[in-house]
Amino acid sequence: MEKTKYVDREIPKISLHDFDSRIDIITRELVDAAENVGFFSVIDHGLSLAEIESMFQTSESFFSLPDSVKANVPWNPNNVGWEKCSQVRPSTGMPDIKESYQMQFGENMNGMWLPDENLPGFQERSLRFMRRVQGVSEKLMICLARGLGFEDDFFIKAHDITRPNSQTCCRLLHYYPTPRTADGTVYQRASAHADWGFLTVLFQRDASQSGLEICPGRETVTEFGRGDAWTKVHLSAGDIICNIGDLLMSWSDDRFKSTFHRVKAPCEEGDYYGERYSIAFFNQPCKDTRIQGPLKKFPMVTGEEFTREAAGRYYRALQEKLEEEKKKNQRASGFDGDDVRGRMREETASPVQARA
Numbered sequence: 001m002e003k004t005k006y007v008d009r010e011i012p013k014i015s016l017h018d019f020d021s022r023i024d025i026i027t028r029e030l031v032d033a034a035e036n037v038g039f040f041s042v043i044d045h046g047l048s049l050a051e052i053e054s055m056f057q058t059s060e061s062f063f064s065l066p067d068s069v070k071a072n073v074p075w076n077p078n079n080v081g082w083e084k085c086s087q088v089r090p091s092t093g094m095p096d097i098k099e100s101y102q103m104q105f106g107e108n109m110n111g112m113w114l115p116d117e118n119l120p121g122f123q124e125r126s127l128r129f130m131r132r133v134q135g136v137s138e139k140l141m142i143c144l145a146r147g148l149g150f151e152d153d154f155f156i157k158a159h160d161i162t163r164p165n166s167q168t169c170c171r172l173l174h175y176y177p178t179p180r181t182a183d184g185t186v187y188q189r190a191s192a193h194a195d196w197g198f199l200t201v202l203f204q205r206d207a208s209q210s211g212l213e214i215c216p217g218r219e220t221v222t223e224f225g226r227g228d229a230w231t232k233v234h235l236s237a238g239d240i241i242c243n244i245g246d247l248l249m250s251w252s253d254d255r256f257k258s259t260f261h262r263v264k265a266p267c268e269e270g271d272y273y274g275e276r277y278s279i280a281f282f283n284q285p286c287k288d289t290r291i292q293g294p295l296k297k298f299p300m301v302t303g304e305e306f307t308r309e310a311a312g313r314y315y316r317a318l319q320e321k322l323e324e325e326k327k328k329n330q331r332a333s334g335f336d337g338d339d340v341r342g343r344m345r346e347e348t349a350s351p352v353q354a355r356a
């Protein structure tokens with residue numbers, strides 16, 4: 001396998017201390033990061049290391065349950081629920097070797113929480129943490145709105161988590177340890193993708209659980225290309241790393257850049273092969289939010305339409321990738337796919353790949 005090419009690129013670090021009095025400086029830093037990198041870390045955000053670690057313990061207690069219990073809240077196209085090794089992304093056409101559980105604030109969660117006797121206090125603890133992350137997101141939303149010339153509360157209203165049709169989503173992630181194989185098999189973690197939502201706020205459990213990488217230079221919303229020069233993101237526990245999603249890219253008339261990223265499939269010297277936990281909080285607008293940039297570069301869509309179109313783009317890109325792989329396999333050996341590929345094709349017929 002070809003060795004990964006790396007480039008050094010500074011990932012801006014933005015402090016939120018004294019937010020009210022420093023809001024102009026923070027806005028400048030944030031807009032600069034959004035325009036030039038698409039990724040930035042946030043410090044002095046007000047969440048303590050203890051409360052982040054406590055949420056990771058809560059996440060670990062969820063994933064430690066038997067699969068048969070977690071399967072009582074299976075993933076569904078409202079983008080909630082539990083899945084295991086089922087997310088296939090267009091960049092590789094292979095499933096990510098992970099499990100995840102997605103939670104929201106609104107009506108999409110009806111029936112999607114496990115009963116309290118399975119995991120006492122889980123729902124309450126998770127929602128409390130989610131509201132705290134929403135608080136940090138809202139500070140960033142004020143600055144992003146200012147940067148685009150909208151009213152301060154413009155994005156906050158668009159992402160109102162108290163409304164039943166809220167689509168904001170918190171994804172707990174657990175990557176399985178991967179074997180060190182000598183046969184060239186690559187076990188994907190989160191293969192290359194751009195998030196299709198507004199803004200992703202990401203937590204990693206521990207600095208040693210590395211693997212997050214970004215691919216600079218993405219210029220358009222619709223591409224599913226696989227750039228080949230990556231930058232490693234070095235996270236410390238307690239750091240928050242944020243990235244612009246496709247939605248904010250189009251909402252800013254392509255000014256802010258949604259950036260490809262991945263959790264590298266361990267396969268090279270120095271890679272981290274152990275189990276890995278992370279938490280991704282995807283800010284997504286309410287279904288009836290009307291979305292259009294100040295310059296009206298793209299037609300107006302609602303939050304619901306944007307999500308549907310993003311899912312469609314993803315689905316088509318994935319079909320192309322699977323077709324390409326199938327032809328490659330056939331050319332190489334006259335071989336028409338094995339059971340895993342067959343299963344993947346079935347899975348991709350469902351909207352499972354609509355996820356970020």
Ligand SMILES: O=C(O)CCC(=O)C(=O)O
Pocket residue numbers: 171173190195202204212261262263278279280356
């Ligand atoms: O686990 C991570 O660090 C990144 C996850 C991610 O990019 C995603 O779920 O969209």
Ligand SMILES: [Fe+2]
Pocket residue numbers: 193194195200261356
């Ligand atoms: Fe992502």
